[in-house]
Amino acid sequence: MNGVKFIRENGGLARQLSGNDHISGLIVYGESDVPRRLVLSASEVEEFALNSPVLVYHVQEFFRINEGAKLYIQSRLMADWMYTEIKSLQNLAEGNIRQIAIYDTSLSMGMINSNVSNLQQVAVELSNQNIPLSILLAGPLMENDIPALSDLHNLNADRVSVVVGQDIGGKGDYLSRRNGIYRGVSCIGAVLGAVSKAKVQESIGWVEKQNLVSTAYPKPIEATTEMARELDVLGFSDGTKISDYTPAQLQSIHEKGYIFGTKYTGIAGSYLNDSFTATKLTSDFAYIENNRTVDKAIREVNKVLLPKVSGPAYVDPDTGKIQASTASALESICDDVLDQMVRNGELSGYKVVINPDQPILKTSKLEVVLRLVPVGTLREITVKIGLTLQK
Template sequence: MNGVKFIRENGGLARQLSGNDHISGLIVYGEPDVEKKLVLSVKEADAISASNPVLFYHVQEFFRINEGAKLYIQGVLNTDGKFTEVKNLQNFAEGNIRQLAVCDFESGANTLTASVATLQQIALDLGKRNIPLSLLLSVGIKAIDIPALPNLHLFNADRVSVVLGQDAGGKGKFLAQTNPSVSCIGAVLGCVSKAKVQESIAWVEKQNLVSTAYPKAETDNKEVARELDILGFADGSKIEDYTPSQLDSIHDKGYLFGTKYTGITGSYLNDSFAAEPLTSDFAFIENNRTIDKAIREVNRVLLPKVSGPAYVDPDTGMIQATTASALESICDEALDQMVRDGEVSGYKVYINPAQQILKTSNLEVVLKLVPVGTLREITVKIGLTLQK
């Protein structure tokens, strides 16, 4: 029909999300250097689209999943395997990054174990400065590597998760023709930033990975599927080419990738694993993000008290009970808000008054958090009967 057509476009106002839990970082190794910068939308990264197509793609994917978030980015041509840029980017962001993705598509699977260990130590170092973060990692993967991938649940790297998934029908597939193993780490980072700290990034009701297809001009003018509607792995293979038992084997090793569910459209992450034993309290991303937020919140209220006076009982030399109680109360204030926001189920703050501050100038505070559970499996018993 002839006439004038109008198309409503979203995102022009660049409205930002409230809070800080969505603040993220992204570093891509293997493309020309891009100086550290904060981007608030895809448009602000347009200048790198030609020189750094992988970095730009992951920026697009991040904002496709979580529009309105804040993203610090950096491109690095060569890596020495030390990932010092992670610390530098966190410092550039003044410690505000909550989750950061490292896409090292130039390095092979043989570097995976060392890279996970290095990133874990970086996360521990940052944690000691009370600026903790969760890390995502993807590396170059070939078909021959898939069966021999190490079991991440045998690692002790609770701050690191490894992304193995990749788009197999859209722009990700197109880019992988010239940049193998681009992965879907940008989309996964978007999921982490979108989720509340207590939520799994694999929550089916909330975290559908499929929303739109990219313009044909960005995919060599070919017809393409919606991004992550056709799922694969970073070696270029498709999920549909694997048997259920093979997929279970990769899942059981703790890698993150996309999956489909019968009876519902869309694509979803298989889980929220960290490279940590499943028996650990910190085996999943949401466990770590929850305790990280508690650390930041309690640090925020306790830090002003550092080097302040601490009154003691003149008869015992121990800290006064009223002083201990007052400090407990300010911690309660921070954690009460987390309870109200549904981020923890409950908590306990305790300061033992039998502490000789005059001798040590050190005060020990004990925090115990009751986390929010995650329904990873639902078992339904069903059968036929003569009567209900």
């Protein structure tokens, strides 16, 4: 029909989310240098589309999943695989980055374990400065790499996760094929968006909340076909589709601790298989949400205890140990911030313990013990069903 057609667009007001849990970082290695900066929307990086298309794509994907978040970005032509740029980007953000994605075009299957270890070292160094973060790693993989991937649960890198998922049919697939040789760009931007969108206690695999499919990108002039909705057709960063694999093969990749997109029968959309970190499953920090919960508690408790450093600590004149009232006062200020995390649903419970039997006059040191009860995650639900003559 003839007439005037209006299309209502969203995002022009650039409204920002509250809090800091969504503040994220993204570094791409292997494209033209883009200096460190903060971006608040995908439109702010359009000028880099020609020379840094992968960076722009992952920024777009991040904001597609979690509009209103804050993202610090950088692109480097070369990587030294020590990833010192993470520290520089965290410094620019004044320590506020909670999760960061690293896409490295030079990454190969044989380098995954060593690069994960290097990233873990960076994360540990930042954690020792009380500015912890979670790290995602991705890169292009070659044909037949996926079945031969090593088991990440044999590593000891509980702050690092490896993303091998890929869009097949949308812009991610188009960028991967644009040079005639398939070099997967992965879906790490969308995964980073999912992490920033989730509350610290939530798994990025939460089906009810984390559908990755929303819209399709406009078709480039040189493209011959229309693009599918992004991440509606799923695969791996070697260009294979998840439909190319048997359920047993997909389960094997899942059990090795990698993150990728998956489908569920009976519900539309695409979802992440889980939130693994590169460590043994028996670890308390085997999943991203475990790290993010503890990291938030560290930041919040540090915020209230730091002003007390080098302050007076009164002692019992009869024992020379810290006064019980002083210990109780310090426990109380820790209680306040952890109480808030419980009210926010980020913790199930906690206990703060300061043993008053500590020789403060001799050591000038005080030990505080925090015991956190996390929120569980329903990773598998078993339903017993059968026919009967009566209920």
